[in-house]
Amino acid sequence: MESLNDDCVCHILEFLPLVEQIKMARLAPRFQELLCLIVWRKPRYRKVSVSDSMLEPLSKEDYVFFFELTSAAMEELYIWNVHKKAFDSYLGRHLMRPELAFYLRRDYRNLRELCIADESMNNSMINTIAKSCLQLRSLSVSSAYITGKYIVALTKLESLVAPECSVELSYLTELLKVLPLKHLDLTSNRHPVEATILQAEGSKRLERLGLSDAQDYGFPLADSLPQLTTLVVSYHKVSPQDQLDMLETTRKRVEGYEGKFPKRLQSILCNVVDVEVALEQIAGLEKRQPRESPKFSELLKIMYFLSNAQVADKSSP
Structure with a gap:
């Protein structure tokens, strides 16, 4: 393998399942670099869901390793109720997937769309997202703990899907004024939002x-x-x-x-x-x-x- 040029090595690596690719990445810095720069920037790795079948065979260690190496290249990420997912260890025990905070701490410099279905989401986590996802265009969350605070910091946000949240009217007014929103979903919001939407000038972009x-x-x-x-x-x-x-x-x-x-x-x-x-x-x-x-x-x-x-x-x- 060492005698082959980069094109040949990448062609070989692309044929391997993700488990084997991670093994190769651990073998030598060259393989890790080629995987990160070329193979793991293919479309199937830029759009990731924690429910994706390609992640199921991974051990918890490999799972964390993969996210740490690829998060900067991800463009779409879908996170569903991570506390319900588990790995099988070699001792037959169940190892839980990383907590939600693990995903939020990653480098998402190229992330365009983020969807998180987890009832533990809160304003502090939105603040973390605003700092790490500077290119975010679409955000989907559903949690009663989200009031709309810090969402305005996502300056490029065009789509906000926040059903069953508690978006306060003052924050909603600010969001419609500042953000270039074209898509807004506040189904089952805990506050009545219709009057605010009708009055806000920014609503005319919706x-x-x-x-x-x-x-x-x-x-x-x-x-x-x-x-x-x-x-x-x-x-x-x-x-x-x-x-x-x-x-x-x-x-x-x-x-x-x-x-x-x-x-x-x-x-x-x-x-x-x-x-x-x-x-x-x-x-x-x-x-x-x-x-x-x-x-x-x-x-x-x-x-x-x-x-x-x-x-x-x-x-x-």
């Missing part, structure tokens, strides 16, 4: 918006935000009769706006069992860890197919 319990089925938002292309409104504890009324009202409003709302109002989600998964699978507003499909109400399916059928009718010859 192209995608998700929130809960909007007034008048979300039509004031669709009217006020000129760049909006996707609006998803979720409602909780809605009676069957109210659902039917919402469906009929929405249908009439869509028909009366001469093709404007079939394109701009994608769907209204009613009585959803799992709002987060619904937004992912139906509206495409966020990326979430793989989970079982939620049990949607029949009305939700009807509304979804109707809204899409109307869009198709408008665009067909």
